[in-house]
Amino acid sequence: MSDTARTGPGTAPAAPPSRARLGWVLGLTGAATFMAALDNLVVTTALPVIREDLDGSLSALEWIVNGYTLPFACLLLFAAGLGDRFGRRRVFTGGVVVFTLASALAALAGTTGELIAARVLQGVGAAVLLPLSLTLITASVPAERRGTAFGIWGAINGLAVAGGPLVGGAVTEHLSWHWIFWLNVPVGLLLLPLIRLRLPESRGTDGRLDFPGALLASAGLLGVVLGIIRGHEHGWTAPSTLGPLIAGAAVLALFVWWERRAPAPLLPLELFRSRAFALINAASLLMFLGMFGSIFLLTQFLQIIQGHGPQAAGLRMLPWTAMPLLIAPLAGVLTDRIGGRPVVGWGLSVMAAGLAWFALVADPAVGYGAQLPAFVLCGIGMGMFFAPAGAMVMGSVPAGRQGVASGVNNSLREVGGALGIALLASVFAARGGYAPPTAFVDGLVPALWLGTAALLVASALVFAIPRGGPPARGDGNPAASLDRGTGSGSEGPGDPVGAPVTAAASPHALHGIDGR
Numbered sequence: 001m002s003d004t005a006r007t008g009p010g011t012a013p014a015a016p017p018s019r020a021r022l023g024w025v026l027g028l029t030g031a032a033t034f035m036a037a038l039d040n041l042v043v044t045t046a047l048p049v050i051r052e053d054l055d056g057s058l059s060a061l062e063w064i065v066n067g068y069t070l071p072f073a074c075l076l077l078f079a080a081g082l083g084d085r086f087g088r089r090r091v092f093t094g095g096v097v098v099f100t101l102a103s104a105l106a107a108l109a110g111t112t113g114e115l116i117a118a119r120v121l122q123g124v125g126a127a128v129l130l131p132l133s134l135t136l137i138t139a140s141v142p143a144e145r146r147g148t149a150f151g152i153w154g155a156i157n158g159l160a161v162a163g164g165p166l167v168g169g170a171v172t173e174h175l176s177w178h179w180i181f182w183l184n185v186p187v188g189l190l191l192l193p194l195i196r197l198r199l200p201e202s203r204g205t206d207g208r209l210d211f212p213g214a215l216l217a218s219a220g221l222l223g224v225v226l227g228i229i230r231g232h233e234h235g236w237t238a239p240s241t242l243g244p245l246i247a248g249a250a251v252l253a254l255f256v257w258w259e260r261r262a263p264a265p266l267l268p269l270e271l272f273r274s275r276a277f278a279l280i281n282a283a284s285l286l287m288f289l290g291m292f293g294s295i296f297l298l299t300q301f302l303q304i305i306q307g308h309g310p311q312a313a314g315l316r317m318l319p320w321t322a323m324p325l326l327i328a329p330l331a332g333v334l335t336d337r338i339g340g341r342p343v344v345g346w347g348l349s350v351m352a353a354g355l356a357w358f359a360l361v362a363d364p365a366v367g368y369g370a371q372l373p374a375f376v377l378c379g380i381g382m383g384m385f386f387a388p389a390g391a392m393v394m395g396s397v398p399a400g401r402q403g404v405a406s407g408v409n410n411s412l413r414e415v416g417g418a419l420g421i422a423l424l425a426s427v428f429a430a431r432g433g434y435a436p437p438t439a440f441v442d443g444l445v446p447a448l449w450l451g452t453a454a455l456l457v458a459s460a461l462v463f464a465i466p467r468g469g470p471p472a473r474g475d476g477n478p479a480a481s482l483d484r485g486t487g488s489g490s491e492g493p494g495d496p497v498g499a500p501v502t503a504a505a506s507p508h509a510l511h512g513i514d515g516r
Contacts, residue, residue, distance in 0.1 A: 032188075035103075044299055068120070069418050072414050099122055152328070159322070168180055224244070279465050297424060347380070348381060348384075394406065
């Protein structure tokens, strides 16, 4: 398709897209981001087999996971800016190409070094796919239907994140670990022509790209995430940990200084004047901290302590895996009616209850029946989070800044995931160990309580987002009333960011969305 939509102030409303076009947008962006989200955790249950096949050290195995996380977290913001500048469909297509090529290279890897390098390249491709999928959906779906659209998107990505261990275990057990990566290749090759034919092009409001800001943001995040990862490996006071952390923090401070003076900043700092934007991003970081750290330890508990194989362990986590597929679309529809704030807030509380249940029943001999309610609660809570949280992020900023907002949110989620694995693993190592089984539980329980606390704080932050007034009437654009000075930023009763703003939103909308 050759049509190009430029979102921003003064954009004339386009004709409503057909149901078929919306289906193509959701299907293509969902399939691409499913691959990216799945590969976040797909190797976890395959690591023992990879270690034996490639004769890898423990450090090398950790970097097979972390090699994906580092570029994923560090390049999200830059990728979102590239999409706003050069065209979101065009850059999204490039991300599919890179991810597909990297998957083939990972499948062909003969050493751990080659596999780590391929995983790094996969992370680069994934950093493009995830934020631009949200902006492509926002540019194509009418405001009144975006909650449902994000519900479908959230179900797909929630299933991928939670289903990584199951898919990795099943494929490794019945085929080989190489097929974890080979499966991405035909999907990527099929997507490429369909993206060109079926996805509309769109761009942000500003044609300039802040290259110094992008470089500083990527370098600063690299230092911070690398330090977090090394904190678990080498200790939090080791020079190899403190060096990257301090350097990354200094570079991020320089990034903030630059963004205040840049003529076309990569990250407009005024976005954080919106309480809605600041709080939902903080909650997202804490949610991924609790989720990733807990999944990392619980998959090992099922295999090492309870003696299940990779596939059996994945199957026992299926209630956590499958529940978002059922709940996220319903959460999206509910968001369209009552707003995202209560759905996300209570979802985080439900997930915290699930982790608390695990902590209370944890024992080397605990039966699956006692664990099942915890898996179900975590799945329900995660399904309630993904879709409405994405809608809240996109709805808390002007339409022309939604690519940047998506990049910020996904960067913080990845940083939260890396921090969660590092912190919960550090608590586990300090309080327990891998043998005997009781020592594993001694370390697992306090780590799960830390994850529970992170989710409860995240829930409190979401409920601290100000309530708004009734939605704007007349032109159907909730941001329009803000431009007219009414101060109403609500897309639904009781929630200022229940669904994303439309293409006609202006930068002045920020002052109404956060309740000021």
